[in-house]
Amino acid sequence: MTQAASTPSTKMNSTHRRLLDAAVRIFAERGFRRTTVRAICEAADANVAAVNYHFGNKAALYDAAFDHARLRSNEANPFVQMDEARNFHAKQPPERRLYLFIRTMLEHQFRDGKPTDLTRLMTHEMMQPTPALDRLIEVSVRRVHANLVQIILDLSPKGTTDKQAHRYAMSVSAQCHFHHLALPMIQRLEPTQRYTPKALDDLANHIHRFTLAAVRGANDPV
Amino acid sequence: MTQAASTPSTKMNSTHRRLLDAAVRIFAERGFRRTTVRAICEAADANVAAVNYHFGNKAALYDAAFDHARLRSNEANPFVQMDEARNFHAKQPPERRLYLFIRTMLEHQFRDGKPTDLTRLMTHEMMQPTPALDRLIEVSVRRVHANLVQIILDLSPKGTTDKQAHRYAMSVSAQCHFHHLALPMIQRLEPTQRYTPKALDDLANHIHRFTLAAVRGANDPV
DNA sequence: CCTGGAATAAAACACTTGTTTGAATTATTG
DNA sequence: CAATAATTCAAACAAGTGTTTTATTCCAGG
Numbered sequence: 001m002t003q004a005a006s007t008p009s010t011k012m013n014s015t016h017r018r019l020l021d022a023a024v025r026i027f028a029e030r031g032f033r034r035t036t037v038r039a040i041c042e043a044a045d046a047n048v049a050a051v052n053y054h055f056g057n058k059a060a061l062y063d064a065a066f067d068h069a070r071l072r073s074n075e076a077n078p079f080v081q082m083d084e085a086r087n088f089h090a091k092q093p094p095e096r097r098l099y100l101f102i103r104t105m106l107e108h109q110f111r112d113g114k115p116t117d118l119t120r121l122m123t124h125e126m127m128q129p130t131p132a133l134d135r136l137i138e139v140s141v142r143r144v145h146a147n148l149v150q151i152i153l154d155l156s157p158k159g160t161t162d163k164q165a166h167r168y169a170m171s172v173s174a175q176c177h178f179h180h181l182a183l184p185m186i187q188r189l190e191p192t193q194r195y196t197p198k199a200l201d202d203l204a205n206h207i208h209r210f211t212l213a214a215v216r217g218a219n220d221p222v
Numbered sequence: 223m224t225q226a227a228s229t230p231s232t233k234m235n236s237t238h239r240r241l242l243d244a245a246v247r248i249f250a251e252r253g254f255r256r257t258t259v260r261a262i263c264e265a266a267d268a269n270v271a272a273v274n275y276h277f278g279n280k281a282a283l284y285d286a287a288f289d290h291a292r293l294r295s296n297e298a299n300p301f302v303q304m305d306e307a308r309n310f311h312a313k314q315p316p317e318r319r320l321y322l323f324i325r326t327m328l329e330h331q332f333r334d335g336k337p338t339d340l341t342r343l344m345t346h347e348m349m350q351p352t353p354a355l356d357r358l359i360e361v362s363v364r365r366v367h368a369n370l371v372q373i374i375l376d377l378s379p380k381g382t383t384d385k386q387a388h389r390y391a392m393s394v395s396a397q398c399h400f401h402h403l404a405l406p407m408i409q410r411l412e413p414t415q416r417y418t419p420k421a422l423d424d425l426a427n428h429i430h431r432f433t434l435a436a437v438r439g440a441n442d443p444v
Numbered sequence: 445c446c447t448g449g450a451a452t453a454a455a456a457c458a459c460t461t462g463t464t465t466g467a468a469t470t471a472t473t474g
Numbered sequence: 475c476a477a478t479a480a481t482t483c484a485a486a487c488a489a490g491t492g493t494t495t496t497a498t499t500c501c502a503g504g
Contacts, residue, residue, distance in 0.1 A: 235480095235481080237481085237482085268482085269481095269482055269483050269484080270483090270484090271482075271483070271484090272481090272482075272483090275480095275481075275482080276481095
């Protein structure tokens with residue numbers, strides 16, 4: 001019989017985990033449609049039937065891989081869970097919180113100079129959304145966005161509306177996400193561009209200053 | 223025999239053009255991998271063999287469709303060719319040129335409230351680049367980016383380096399492109415968000431003010 | 445050791461999909 | 475009109491792919 005899908009990670013079979021790891025990596029690389037279960041099984045050193053035995057089918061494996069990537073990413077760097085970061089830094093001035101937000105976001109997206117598996121999976125979801133995207137948004141994106149809006153509100157003049165703050169938040173998110181969303185274009189436009197820790201630092205500083213000047217400058221009258 | 227690939231548009235066969243139109247639409251919708259030549263032929267009311275007869279194979283049809291979309295887009299709105307817009311507005315003050323740049327970019331990307339076919343094709347290229355991306359960049363993106371950098375330089379204080387201007391330009395492009403690159407996420411985060419002409423107008427104004435305040439504000443010391 | 449279920453493996457199945465073939469049809473041209 | 479080329483079409487091919495089947499191996503618990 002097929003193994004239960006929600007088996008706790010502790011009693012996971014070895015091939016179960018190997019399949020999951022390979023799936024994350026290859027799905028992130030090629031997206032759902034372009035990856036074959038045979039490629040995953042080969043990478044996981046497992047038989048072709050293993051996917052259906054352990055997960056039911058390819059789609060279920062994809063969902064499991066997405067969740068696995070999200071959990072693994074949070075384990076690797078719990079600080080990156082934005083809602084915790086918010087509490088952690090609640091006492092800091094909003095300028096500082098904005099910087100930490102930007103910096104954390106960028107570090108979450110790039111690792112060893114290239115987008116993380118989770119980031120790549122999410123980017124693929126932008127092109128062909130699946131239920132995994134809805135889950136990710138409800139579980140993480142919505143709270144992160146709310147935190148950003150709050151930071152913006154905290155450093156905006158009184159009377160700033162939620163709608164205005166939302167727009168500013170979008171401009172910040174845009175600057176943070178653009179670099180992985182448009183990576184192929186950026187790389188071709190500026191081949192020397194790198195995403196080393198140092199470069200991410202510079203980038204975070206740029207976005208921070210850019211945003212701070214904008215928010216402190218003119219206010220949208222609308 | 224197969225029809226020459228570079229047949230001038232004037233003597234294009236009828237099914238040739240129908241295939242191209244259908245290809246643009248469906249490739250834009252689903253990307254290269256997920257669209258089948260059968261789907262295209264059905265939409266074009268042509269036989270399955272028509273693709274190979276008129277274009278050689280699926281990949282060549284894709285390339286042709288990409289070029290077709292680019293040319294058609296330029297024909298539909300020649301003002302949108304940024305390098306022409308630059309000459310056209312060379313006499314305007316840089317603030318005005320920045321606004322026109324942003325506005326034109328947004329209008330180029332959204333049509334009737336949703337991304338244009340060319341924009342969708344380009345977004346797919348972000349996920350799985352093909353030679354079509356390199357062509358697009360050399361033929362259009364590079365010049366557009368250079369124009370933006372020049373605008374930034376024109377409204378920055380003296381002593382602003384190209385590297386700084388490049389960073390500012392990236393922040394502007396990010397804000398312009400984010401809305402179609404991350405559309406599925408934005409729609410789920412803010413379901414009321416629309417991209418009507420009026421909304422694009424507001425958005426352009428926001429990005430314009432945001433950027434202007436940032437550029438006029440602090441300068442990156444790096 | 446024996447046994448029964450869990451896990452793995454090899455093979456095959458059913459279906460999709462890009463491509464080709466070869467005949468039929470239509471258009472062009474001398 | 476005749477003939478030659480261009481185009482369309484139905485059918486089939488070959489390769490790839492998700493999934494299933496069936497048999498075999500592995501391995502705890504009796």
